[in-house]
Amino acid sequence: MSAITVRTRLWPVRLRSTPAVATAAAVVLACYLLVGLVGPLLIPYDPVATSVADRLLPIGAVRQDGTLALLGTDGAGRDMLGQLVHGARTSIVIGVSVVATCLAVGLALGTLAGYLAGWTDVAISRLIDVLMAFPGILLAIVIAGLFDQGMLVVVLALSVAGWVAFARLARGLTLSLRVRPWVDAARLIGVPTPVVIVRHIIPFVIGPVTALATTEFAGAVLSEAGLSFLGLGLPSSTVSWGQVIANGKDYLDTAWWISALPGLALTGLVVSTGLLGDHLTQRLGSSR
């Protein structure tokens, strides 16, 4: 006798990407965006101005001049709230620039490789293989270490390996799209190849690629923090959560808030981006 067995999940409770979770994630992300874009205008912060008298103040303490240090101060007496808010802007700017660069390069090379096939595909695919074989963060460290510190260098260092995921996705989708009859029809008419790609391929690739962009954004933000933590990222004149975490690592037992607060901020941003990304992948994942 045959019976249909229903296997119960080992972990019935799982943070799945339901619409409610996705909405919550989107709201959290919107808050980060708002803080990152508007916050620096409201909360002035000077990373070079230090105050020895106000060193290592805990959360909610009052400074010498009577003002409130809402989230405490770090080892040089700098305001933690200001660092968090300005760091949010840095993370968002870097994340968006890296993803935009990677998306543009990856989409262009991926669709070209998939559509033209032949030698173009071989060349681009081997380049992808080589970059995949190399840990992306290691490559970023090498590149960031070779040049002077700066925003542009960080964006470039993180983009060099980051476009590969976009290119692989775009290439795979293009391979299945190029044999669709509407593409054949365009070729028969004699529509120029760049127009065929832009008009008949890319509109069907852009959805899944956008979904991927969210997860790549989270990765870029994490990598930037990693580079800055190592001192290879942004110059100290620009606030970055990675730097703040690094600054606080000597005080972990006495002033935990210096490392913990930017760490929490980073976690919140990455997790909510990931949850939203899962949801977008479900909705836009297929090419039609």
Place this chain on the structure above:
Amino acid sequence: MSLIEVRDLVVNFHSRRERRRGRPNAVDGVSLAVRPDETLAVVGESGSGKTTVARCVAGLQTPQAGTVLFDGAPVGRVAKRPPEVRRAIQMVFQDPAASLNPRMTVRSIIAETWRTHRSAAPADRSWDDAIAELLRDVGLDPGVADRRAPSLSGGQCQRVSIARALALRPRLLVCDEAVSALDVSVQSQILRLLAGLRASRELAILFITHDLGVVRQIADRVAVMHQGRLVETATADDLFERPGHPYTRKLLDAALDLEGA
């Protein structure tokens, strides 16, 4: 003279190494010709290579050997063809919905042909008027122009495909199983439409199908393919009255069985 002629066409989809090991050709030395005013049907079972022949004629597939002659001159794959030749050979595909870009309106799908071939674009009136007339010619309401493929039926999609092909005033229409995905009543509507267009537009048609009923409705001559080879070419009347090749007889018997059942 023939409008299009195919000589000794050979296509093999296997890799070079597998070919040396004797993997069979998908198309194995096929020669056929279509005159400027006739409908030639190519019939055969799945895998007989008939679609591959059609794609070679259209230039979407590059053969390993053999030539395709248009007006007596050899033509290569579609990207290498002169614009006039490219314009003259258009195709209608099997899958009605996938033949049209689902994100584009019917209007922009047809206008794309004229944007690419300025010489075929209507000069004396607006493109919108010309599109409306074209849609009427294929039996569609001009209001369809603003709709996209997902909101059209299979038969409507196929009519739009035909309109797109006709927009370039082609001399040869390659129909690759163009009615196979449609139900029978729509099939005969489309076939009647094609027959009418052929008469009014001086069009030759290369019609690929596995359906002998369709052949009887539209074809002047029939080429029968079996395992990549051409086994028989005859006028449609002759083929149904006096099938020459045993395989043709088998095909006809199978079709009769279906009709009788």
